[in-house]
Amino acid sequence: MSAVATGAAPARPRAAGFVVRVLHEPAALVGGLIVLFFIAVALAAPLIAPYDPNASDWMAIRQAPDAAHWFGTDDLGRDILSRIIYGTRASLAAGIVAIVVAVLIGVPLGLLAGYAGGIVDVLISRLADAFLAMPFLVLAIALAAFLGPSLQNAMVAIGLSATPIFVRLARGQTLVVCAEDYIAAARSQGIGPVTIMLGHVLPNILPPIVVQASLTMAVAVLAEASLAFLGLGQVPPDASWGSMLDVARQFLGEAPWMAIWPGAAIIVLVIGFNLLGDGCNDALSPWRGD
Amino acid sequence: MKTARGFIIAVSALAMTALAAQAATLKVGMQDDPDALDPALSGTYTGRFVFASLCDKLVDISPDLKIVPQLAESWEWAPDGRSITFSLRRGVTFHDGTPFDAEAVKFNIERMKTMPDSKRKAELAPVASVEVVAADKVRLALSEPFVPLLANLSDRAGMMVSPKAAKEKGAEFAASPVCAGPYSFVERKSRDLIRAKKYPGYWNAGRIGYDEVVYSIVPDSTVRLQRVRAGDLDLAERVAPTDLKAVREDANLALHAGQGVAVSHLMFNVGNGEKAKGPLGQNETLRQAFELAIDRNVINRVAFNGEFLADNQMIPPSNPFYSKAHPAPARNVAKAKELIGKAGMTRVPVEITYENALADGRVAQIIQSMAAEAGFEVKLQPLETTSAIERYLNGNFEAYIGNWSGRADPDPTLVSFFATTGSQNVNKFSSKELDALLMQARAEADEAKRKALYEKATGIYLTALSSIPLYHPNWFFAARKSVGGVVMYPDGLLRLDGLKPAN
Numbered sequence: 001m002s003a004v005a006t007g008a009a010p011a012r013p014r015a016a017g018f019v020v021r022v023l024h025e026p027a028a029l030v031g032g033l034i035v036l037f038f039i040a041v042a043l044a045a046p047l048i049a050p051y052d053p054n055a056s057d058w059m060a061i062r063q064a065p066d067a068a069h070w071f072g073t074d075d076l077g078r079d080i081l082s083r084i085i086y087g088t089r090a091s092l093a094a095g096i097v098a099i100v101v102a103v104l105i106g107v108p109l110g111l112l113a114g115y116a117g118g119i120v121d122v123l124i125s126r127l128a129d130a131f132l133a134m135p136f137l138v139l140a141i142a143l144a145a146f147l148g149p150s151l152q153n154a155m156v157a158i159g160l161s162a163t164p165i166f167v168r169l170a171r172g173q174t175l176v177v178c179a180e181d182y183i184a185a186a187r188s189q190g191i192g193p194v195t196i197m198l199g200h201v202l203p204n205i206l207p208p209i210v211v212q213a214s215l216t217m218a219v220a221v222l223a224e225a226s227l228a229f230l231g232l233g234q235v236p237p238d239a240s241w242g243s244m245l246d247v248a249r250q251f252l253g254e255a256p257w258m259a260i261w262p263g264a265a266i267i268v269l270v271i272g273f274n275l276l277g278d279g280c281n282d283a284l285s286p287w288r289g290d
Numbered sequence: 291m292k293t294a295r296g297f298i299i300a301v302s303a304l305a306m307t308a309l310a311a312q313a314a315t316l317k318v319g320m321q322d323d324p325d326a327l328d329p330a331l332s333g334t335y336t337g338r339f340v341f342a343s344l345c346d347k348l349v350d351i352s353p354d355l356k357i358v359p360q361l362a363e364s365w366e367w368a369p370d371g372r373s374i375t376f377s378l379r380r381g382v383t384f385h386d387g388t389p390f391d392a393e394a395v396k397f398n399i400e401r402m403k404t405m406p407d408s409k410r411k412a413e414l415a416p417v418a419s420v421e422v423v424a425a426d427k428v429r430l431a432l433s434e435p436f437v438p439l440l441a442n443l444s445d446r447a448g449m450m451v452s453p454k455a456a457k458e459k460g461a462e463f464a465a466s467p468v469c470a471g472p473y474s475f476v477e478r479k480s481r482d483l484i485r486a487k488k489y490p491g492y493w494n495a496g497r498i499g500y501d502e503v504v505y506s507i508v509p510d511s512t513v514r515l516q517r518v519r520a521g522d523l524d525l526a527e528r529v530a531p532t533d534l535k536a537v538r539e540d541a542n543l544a545l546h547a548g549q550g551v552a553v554s555h556l557m558f559n560v561g562n563g564e565k566a567k568g569p570l571g572q573n574e575t576l577r578q579a580f581e582l583a584i585d586r587n588v589i590n591r592v593a594f595n596g597e598f599l600a601d602n603q604m605i606p607p608s609n610p611f612y613s614k615a616h617p618a619p620a621r622n623v624a625k626a627k628e629l630i631g632k633a634g635m636t637r638v639p640v641e642i643t644y645e646n647a648l649a650d651g652r653v654a655q656i657i658q659s660m661a662a663e664a665g666f667e668v669k670l671q672p673l674e675t676t677s678a679i680e681r682y683l684n685g686n687f688e689a690y691i692g693n694w695s696g697r698a699d700p701d702p703t704l705v706s707f708f709a710t711t712g713s714q715n716v717n718k719f720s721s722k723e724l725d726a727l728l729m730q731a732r733a734e735a736d737e738a739k740r741k742a743l744y745e746k747a748t749g750i751y752l753t754a755l756s757s758i759p760l761y762h763p764n765w766f767f768a769a770r771k772s773v774g775g776v777v778m779y780p781d782g783l784l785r786l787d788g789l790k791p792a793n
Contacts (some may be wrong), residue, residue, distance in 0.1 A: 054658045058588050060609060075532075076655055078591060149646070231646040236670055237655045249654075250512060250532055 019020075021283035036137060037221030042088040045242050051079035053086040054237040060253040072257040074239075083239035084261050090233070090240040093270060094155050094218045094224035096116025102166050110170025111205075113152055115178060115197050125171065128164040136161050137172040139153070140223050144232040162216050164175045164234020173205035207225035211280040225266050241266050294430065299778020305652055314501035314791065316773070318784065319514040319526040322479045323507045328464035329449035330401060330408045335695055335782070336507075338446065339527065342783040343486050343503050346467035347448035348376060348395070349440055351698045353548070353779055355609060357440045361390065361450060361470065367428055371435030371735050374434035378426045384452035384491045385474035392428040396420040397453040399430065412713060413442040413702075437740065441699035445781070472498045472786050481507055499775065518543065520766050525776070527771040530649075531597035537768045546767040548778025549599065549608045551696030553703070554644070554650075555759040556657065557762035559634055561718030562685030569633070569687060570640045577755040579629035580640075590761050593652040599762040603748060604694075604703050606762040607701035608780065611700045613748035626664035639667045643681055644691040647670040653760065654691060683735035685716045692757070698780065702731045708751050 022028045041048065049055035050070075057077040065072040113124035129140065143157035177183060178201065188195050227233040227244025236243065241262040248258035307418070324337035329345055332338065346735040349549050350360040362376040382390035399420045402410040417434035421429045432439070442448070455468035467475050472494070478582045484505040488498055506523060508514040514526040519540060522693035529537060529545075557576055559566040570576050602618035605611060627769035630638060642657065644650040653673055658668040673681065681687050696705055705728050706714040708721070722749055731743040751757070774792035775787060 035658075053533070054659070056592075056656070058592060061592055075652060089744075101443065145674065156678060230673065231672055235672065236651060253536060254532075 013207040019148065022280050024185040025279035025283050027169060027275045028283060031272045031275025031279055032278070034268060035276055038088050038092060038269050038272065041085055042092050045085050049079075049082040051082040051086045053078065053195050053239050055079075061215040062251060064089045064255075065257055072255070074244070075251065075255075078237075080244075080258065080261050083131060084241070084265050085219040085288050087239040087241045087244065087265070088269075089106065089263040090151055090219050090228070090238070091224055091266070094151065094158060094233075097155040097274070098158035098162060098223075099213050099217055101156060102162035102216065103209065105160075106166025107170045107202075107209060110167040111174050111197055111201060112176025113167065115201065120159075121171070124167060126172075128167040131161075131164040131167070136219065137223060137224070137226060140227065141230065141232065144227050148230050149235060149239075151234045154224055154227045157227070157232075161223070162220060164218065165212065168211065170205060173208055176203055177201050177204045207280075207284050211277055211284060214273055214279035214280055218270045218277065221269055221273065222266065225273060291416050301738065304638045305566055314376075314499075314784075316500040316503045316789065317523045318503065318505050318521040319508040319517055320505050320699070321507075321509055321511065321528050324484070326464035327475070327478070327484075329446040329467075329469075330405050331464060331469070333409050335463070336505075338781070339783050340484055340505055341449060341471070341485075343473040343587065343786045344362075344467055344471045344475055344587055345447070345449040345469045346382075348443045348450070350449060351441075351779065351781065352411060352443045355551075355698050355780055356696075357444060360448075361592055365440070367735065371432070371437070371733065373431045374439065375423065375429045376531065378428065379493060380426055382470055382770070383662050384450075384455070384470045385468045385489050385491075386452050386455050387491070388452045388454045389726055390450060390470050391425045392422040393425075394450060394453050395428045396422055397456070398450050401451075401456060402447060406756060408446045410588050413445075413447040424565075429583050434583055434734065438697075438699040438701035439733055442698060442702070444698060479593060482642055483507065494787060497787050499787070499788075503786060515768055516771060521770065524773050525766055525784070527765075527768055527782070529766040529768045531594040531766065533768075534538055534597055534766060537766075542771055544769050544771050544773075544776070546765075546769060546776045546778050547597075548765045549606060549764050549780060550763055550782055551606055551609065551698060551780045552694060552712060552782075553601075553604050553606070553759055554653070554691065554761055554763065555604065555757045555758040557687075557690045557692045557707075557717050558755070559685055559688055559690075560754075560756045561720065562716060563694050565686060565688050566718065568640060568688050569635060569638050573677070574754055575629050575633050576635070576638055577758070579626040579633075579638075579664060580661060580666060581755060581758050582619060582622045582626040582629070583666060584758075584760075585660060586760055588616060588621075588660065589653055589656050594761070594763075597766070600760070600763055601762050602752065602759055602767075604707065604751070604757075604759050605700045607757065609700060610737070611744045613745045615745055616748050616752055621660075623664050626743045630665050632690055635665075637665055637667055639669070640758075641671050642689045643671040643678060643687040644675060644676050645678040645693075650691045650693070673708045682716055683720060690717075691725040691760075695782075696762075696780075701728070703733070703745060704751070707749075707757060717756055719754065721750060723756060724750045724754075 039147050045196060056193040060073045060077045062075055063069060063073040069079050074080055109124050113121040140157045140161040143160055145155060147153035183196060183200060186200055224233055225242030227245045228240040234240035234243055245259055251258050293729045305695050320336050320339060322336045324331055329341060329720050347359050348360060348362040349357050352358045356699050361379055361382060365374055366377045371389045378392060384390060387781050397780055399414060401419060402408050403414050416432045416434055417430050418433040419431045442777065449790050450470055452468040456463050472489060472492045474489040476482055476485040476487050478484045487502045492498060500791060507518060511528060512531040515529050518526045518652050534545060555747060558570050560571050570580065590596055590600040603612060642654050644654050654670050682690055706712045708719060709728050710720040710725050727743055727747045731740050734743060736742040765778055769776055772792050774790050775788040
């Protein structure tokens with residue numbers, strides 16, 4: 001086992017090594033490519049979508065895939081391919097914003113709990129436990145219903161629901177890192193707690209958080225689809241894969257393409273994030289053989 | 291040997307009884323669990339659906355919306371229209387054996403008028419007193435002539451419950467109702483099923499073909515249909531229009547369709563608080579432009595496979611009081627733009643609130659898309675049912691997609707939505723002229739004159755357009771072919787009378 005994995009080395013080389021190792025994981029590479037593909041689709045949506053995703057053609061209701069509409073049309077005569085393309089934006093945005101919310105709230109709290117200990121730790125940890133006691137999706141649904149249906153609210157709801165995981169993770173990692181000699185050395189030199197937390201602890205707990213973020217991203221994408229499916233996400237007529245599935249459910253027999261494409265898109269993107277997360281995890285694991 | 295044979299005979303006899311019992315149970319799938327099973331308290335369609343088996347009414351409606359006898363065999367209006375005398379059917383008993391007579395009618399009407407939570411008070415408001423003339427004759431004295439009374443008595447206001455049971459059970463009555471219908475209540479499992487068994491003492495027992503009826507609650511219409519296809523249910527109410535193709539193609543199923551009295555309409559807040567201050571709330575010309583911007587036939591074709599009835603009035607064409615003088619205007623985007631220009635605008639913002647159900651969501655998006663072509667910037671606000679209804683009742687909306695179940699008589703619908711004090715007038719529309727016409731029409735016994743009054747009233751509400759009627763849903767039941775005698779009624783309720791296993 002190399003010195004890098006023990007976490008004793010300075011942060012920068014460790015992070016760089018991490019990226020290199022991730023790229024050497026085939027699973028992570030495939031996952032990364034899938035995610036990159038969807039990001040490209042989301043960014044280029046106006047360029048590549050063949051139709052306006054919200055434009056109805058009243059004469060082309062629930063048409064099977066053909067040359068004009070590669071993925072068919074939906075119950076309001078809208079091009080499904082274009083809606084899938086634009087729906088990518090909702091899914092990715094939900095995933096990214098939710099993770100940013102969860103990391104920005106969860107990591108500082110976990111760091112503080114782990115570093116400060118005592119009553120601060122007890123308060124933060126019990127609060128996180130209380131939130132963790134509720135199933136993730138149930139919490140997200142409750143929050144989204146409370147905030148009202150919109151994509152922004154769904155993102156916030158998912159982010160808040162995912163926060164306790166990051167609190168826990170950051171706290172645990174902080175406890176491990178704080179036991180290291182270099183932290184004791186820093187303390188003995190009279191370096192302030194804020195500098196130690198941000199300069200010494202944070203960089204060393206980041207890799208597992210990145211892994212967790214990638215895995216949680218998959219959950220967040222799924223959660224956004226679930227909320228939209230329940231009518232708590234993206235407001236119509238704007239496309240979201242989840243709301244497309246919700247509508248398609250009514251036409252499973254006569255227009256299965258309405259369900260197949262958004263379903264496939266969700267599966268592929270979630271698999272992408274999962275592969276990436278698993279790959280990162282493998283690359284990072286101190287137990288893997290060299 | 292002898293015992294063995296005896297055993298076999300006994301077993302086969304048992305098996306046959308079991309088969310017979312199974313064959314004579316009617317299993318019905320319903321969309322929602324009803325509320326209180328007390329005619330005085332009930333406020334849901336599925337409640338009325340179940341009452342059709344439990345509780346007979348003084349009068350019923352026929353499939354063509356005429357008033358026909360049920361517990362009352364005949365009736366007579368006083369010449370001044372201020373009282374009506376019913377001759378009651380003799381020999382009728384409630385499920386607990388209590389005889390049905392004039393005293394029971396008096397008890398029931400008074401119960402519905404005085405019970406604290408009664409939802410029938412408005413329907414029976416014109417009834418000033420109930421007088422027992424003879425054991426089988428009862429007179430209702432009215433404070434003012436009120437022609438729609440009979441139509442009201444064909445619904446829950448006319449359902450008779452056992453006075454004995456009502457007194458004994460008090461507030462618990464709804465948990466095990468005792469009426470005089472063809473079936474008596476057996477059990478109810480919340481959100482699961484309601485079971486009723488044939489009442490042998492029913493006055494028309496010869497027309498009752500099933501020994502037992504079980505109402506199962508299956509919220510999803512596609513699932514409800516699948517269960518009928520699988521033979522797990524005999525009949526499903528309210529099959530989605532988009533599923534009708536599947537029903538028609540299934541050799542084991544029969545599709546029962548009928549015109550309804552319900553209406554879906556887009557209501558504009560014209561006078562209730564801040565939300566009424568938008569351009570559409572303040573300007574009837576803009577509302578007229580909005581009507582011209584949408585195509586009702588497209589809504590019907592796209593959202594309902596063309597299975598409903600696109601129409602511009604609150605009461606359906608099947609109603610004798612429908613106004614033929616006011617046909618639905620064809621879509622005219624140019625004219626709509628012109629009207630918007632007349633109002634000094636080019637872009638008109640409006641927010642449509644609706645219950646987050648699939649059908650309303652689809653209708654809202656179609657409206658949004660069509661209205662945009664004329665210059666309306668429609669924002670959609672889907673809400674889950676409870677919050678949507680709360681906003682509706684508080685008038686906290688700019689526009690709202692309303693779904694009204696309708697009544698046999700035009701009076702309750704038009705008064706509720708357009709009279710200044712109407713119970714559904716949450717958008718605070720008010721027209722003195724229309725108020726006067728509606729009051730006049732409810733007192734007019736002559737059908738032709740009454741029709742002329744409603745014709746005028748229709749002209750007024752279609753000009754003001756505080757609400758734009760969009761379509762009338764039709765009723766669709768999917769039943770297995772083994773269910774014989776299904777007749778569709780405009781109220782969408784399944785009469786058990788005449789229903790029997792087909793083979």
